[in-house]
Amino acid sequence: xxxxxxxxxxxxxxxxxxxxxxxxxxxxxxxxxxxxxxxxxxxxxxxxxxxxxxxxxxxxxxxxxxxxxxxxxxxxxxxxxxxxxxxxxxxxxxxxxxxxxxxxxxxxxxxxxxxxxxxxxxxxxxxxxxxxxxxxxxxxxxxxxxxxxxxxxxxxxxxxxxxxxxxxxxxxxxxxxxxxxxxxxxxxxxxxxxxxxxxxxxxxxxxxxxxxxxxxxxx
Amino acid sequence: xxxxxxxxxxxxxxxxxxxxxxxxxxxxxxxxxxxxxxxxxxxxxxxxxxxxxxxxxxxxxxxxxxxxxxxxxxxxxxxxxxxxxxxxxxxxxxxxxxxxxxxxxxxxxxxxxxxxxxxxxxxxxxxxxxxxxxxxxxxxxxxxxxxxxxxxxxxxxxxxxxxxxxxxxxxxxxxxxxxxxxx
Numbered sequence: 001x002x003x004x005x006x007x008x009x010x011x012x013x014x015x016x017x018x019x020x021x022x023x024x025x026x027x028x029x030x031x032x033x034x035x036x037x038x039x040x041x042x043x044x045x046x047x048x049x050x051x052x053x054x055x056x057x058x059x060x061x062x063x064x065x066x067x068x069x070x071x072x073x074x075x076x077x078x079x080x081x082x083x084x085x086x087x088x089x090x091x092x093x094x095x096x097x098x099x100x101x102x103x104x105x106x107x108x109x110x111x112x113x114x115x116x117x118x119x120x121x122x123x124x125x126x127x128x129x130x131x132x133x134x135x136x137x138x139x140x141x142x143x144x145x146x147x148x149x150x151x152x153x154x155x156x157x158x159x160x161x162x163x164x165x166x167x168x169x170x171x172x173x174x175x176x177x178x179x180x181x182x183x184x185x186x187x188x189x190x191x192x193x194x195x196x197x198x199x200x201x202x203x204x205x206x207x208x209x210x211x212x213x214x215x216x217x218x219x
Numbered sequence: 220x221x222x223x224x225x226x227x228x229x230x231x232x233x234x235x236x237x238x239x240x241x242x243x244x245x246x247x248x249x250x251x252x253x254x255x256x257x258x259x260x261x262x263x264x265x266x267x268x269x270x271x272x273x274x275x276x277x278x279x280x281x282x283x284x285x286x287x288x289x290x291x292x293x294x295x296x297x298x299x300x301x302x303x304x305x306x307x308x309x310x311x312x313x314x315x316x317x318x319x320x321x322x323x324x325x326x327x328x329x330x331x332x333x334x335x336x337x338x339x340x341x342x343x344x345x346x347x348x349x350x351x352x353x354x355x356x357x358x359x360x361x362x363x364x365x366x367x368x369x370x371x372x373x374x375x376x377x378x379x380x381x382x383x384x385x386x387x388x389x390x391x392x393x394x395x396x397x398x399x400x401x402x
Contacts, residue, residue, distance in 0.1 A: 015249030022256025029263040046360040048367040050275040063359065166274060173359040175301070182279060194274040195363060207336055207373045 043170045047200035049208065054196050055164055059149055061142070062107070063169035067177045068132025070109040071145055074164070079103060081152040082145075089151075090144055092116060109133060112141050135180035142184040150188050161190075168196035275363070280380060295346025297338045299331065299365060300384070302392045303356035306399075307331050307365075311338070314387075323391050325399065328364055335372045349379035354392055 043062055057074040064070070073079040080103050087094050090112055094102065098119035102108075109130035110118055118125060134141045153161045167181060185193060202209045293312040300308040309331070310322045326334065339347060349369065353362050362381070369379045 015253050019249045019253045019256060022253050022260065026256055026260050026263070029260060033263065045272070046363040048273065048275045048363060049370055050273045050367075052274050052276075054272045054274040167277070169359040169363075171358060171360040174355065175353040175357045175359060175362055176355045178359050178362060179353075186279060191279040193277050193279075195277055196272050197275050197363065199273040200367075203332075203371060206332065206371045207339075208371045211373060 043168055045168055045196050045198055046171050048195075048197035049200055049202045050197060051199060054166060054194070058164045058166045059161075060166045060168055060196070061181055063167070063173045063177050063181065064132070065170040065172040067174060068109065068130070069135050069142055069177065069181065070107045070127075070130070071133060071142070072107040073149075078152050082148045085151045086145065086148040089148065094119060108145070112144070135177065135184060137180065137183065140180060140184050140187070142181060143187040146184050146188045146190065150190070162192040163194070165190065165193040166196050167193060275366070277366075278376065291348045291350070292346040295342045296348045296350060297335075298350040298352065298388075300388055300392055301351070301353045301357035301361045301365060302396060303354065305358075305361060306396070308392055308395060309334065314391075319391065323395065325395050328361075328368075331365070332368055332372060335368055335374065339372060339374060344375070344378075347374070347378045349374060351379060351381045352384040352388055353381070354384055354389060 043064060058072075059074065060072040062070040062072065073082055083099065083103055086092065087099060092112060092115060094116055098116065101119045102115065107127075108115075109127060109132050110125075111131055111134050114131065133145065150161065165185070167178070169178060185191070202212065296313075297309060297311050302308060305328060306325060307327055308323060308325045310324065314322050335349070338349075351362070351365055366379075
């Protein structure tokens, strides 16, 4: 009987295909992840069990740890409308060039009476030097801003606006700042808004975890 | 006579004086590159899911809405006060001036969960009401955490409310802080 020859196969596998796949996936993930907008304001938000993702184009009120309030307007077209509206209602008397500059700025963190001089000068004020939007109970300028926001969204669905209103605060922000922001919303008949948080796991043995487990079982 | 060596490598014509030109393989070992690729993928996958910001819904009561204002039953009410240094104070129902030291208790965020759910399970749902009062020295994190505790303990919306702190409450917090040595 002739011997069956078992051909000796090389253990080397062609890695080219695998390499292709790996880098394809890598490219996909890099491109698919949303680029975080540059965060000029260093804020570490508290965590919550909420799992809803924060909307993209939003009206964001940021509180820093030292109690300053900043406003970020996400939607560019609405942003222009909001700033124009505020310019008209608060008689800021900004020139077209100053208006354009204000519309270009990423966020607003100046009291109304400082905006004109800041926009007229060429020096850029760094965020930590900005005074923030005043929110005192006697001079709640944030309420004026929010009024312009509601004016810009007038005619649209109130719910859409509520979904877009975000408040983001630092862990160490004191409560009165948050209260003043709520006051500014309330003055404009806004009673619903959202708070940006970091997601957190539901604690085990809590009632929420149990009912979530039950709901999963029934499915 | 001049002769060209046309033999390819791996032949068996090795002999003295015969020059063997080595044919280099164009194949590169791609294993490390694959390793690197997957390492980067893992890195990206992990970092992106971790930093996902979420949004929590907030509902504020309409202040001028008198019709909706319910009278809170004393038996079903639990007042939670937030003080500085992540301290939590609480009392059930109303405080009686002669028994304040027994009724006004201090706790922390770890233990408040059990207190909230105990109260919820021991009270008819219609009477249940949590009143949250934040002192001006408490932080934003505290007020979000306590609202989160309400979600965790599945307190139905409308059964908890944030209320402005009163002077009496503030004074009691101050006294307890002094007694507990919290600065």
